Amino acid sequence: MVDDVGSLKIRPLSLDLLEHAKEKLHEDPRRREADVQAIRDWLKKQAHIIGKPDDQMIINFLRGCKFSLERTKEKLDMYYTMKTMVPELFKNRDLTKNQTLRDILDYGFFFPVGIDKEGRRVFNMIGGKDEPGKVKMEDIMKVNFMMMDHIMMHDDVAIIKGTVTVMDMSQTKLGHATQMMPSFIKKVSVCSEEGYPLRPQAMNFIYMPSFMDTIFKLFQSFSKEKINQRTFVHGKNLESLYTKVPKEVLPKEYGGDAASVDDLGRDFVKQVIAFNDWFVADEKNGVDEKKRVGKSRTAQDLFGMEGSFRKLNLD
Structure with a gap:
């Protein structure tokens, strides 16, 4: 057939x-x-x-x-x-002109690692590879959405069978957490869940420091209940992780049989760079709210932001 x-x-x-x-x-x-x-x-x-x-x-x-x-x-x-x-996340994405994005991409913080027993695409994300304060969180998430665009356009397995993510938080520092304003978290959550056709089936967090608890709960408060039910925190217990993600598809740094984090990250970086013409062409895309039939949409409509949020007290 x-x-x-x-x-x-x-x-x-x-x-x-x-x-x-x-x-x-x-x-x-x-x-x-x-x-x-x-x-x-x-x-x-x-x-x-x-x-x-x-x-x-x-x-x-x-x-x-x-x-x-x-x-x-x-x-x-x-x-x-x-x-x-949200131009801060979806504009100025030409990798040949924006060296900041190239530098962030080269961290290799997000990449596919294999397919699990249910046929779903497994991804590894490593938080905190950047030095806090030297890189804007908006730029990091901009690169993250660029990677999501690449997956959306190339990965039939991720679209059809769904995605499983292993989120390694071991390198995350307090300085990263203090950049995560509630308004920004809401934007990222809404854009991820409402704007993309990807089908997250499981999110697995490992090595999450205690100071990230508040941020984690904020993300959950903005996420759909279905996503929250598919989110698992394993702490430092990799045996717990193996009950959700088979060892054989994980990088060797996590006791798995796949290639190293560096090799897998570099390979995906090359794929995203090769997709740069699409990012350049996408620059002109968007909406003209003056032409929308009916009521124009605003940031308040989409993200529920009233005024500005004060930074969370994470000390």
């Missing part, structure tokens, strides 16, 4: 991914072209949206929304809206 993509310019799926997409995401290969066209027709009527997603991007959003056309429209609208509403 071969995945017939018809006239769509998308990657054919393996039999395993195709069956999963049909069973879990309500994907019907016979209806795919019509679904993509329905989204295209809708986009033509959205004068406020500046962006022309290709077939692959539209099908990824459809998959991330389990082929609900209305949910796909909402998420695509949010994806383009946040590019204009």
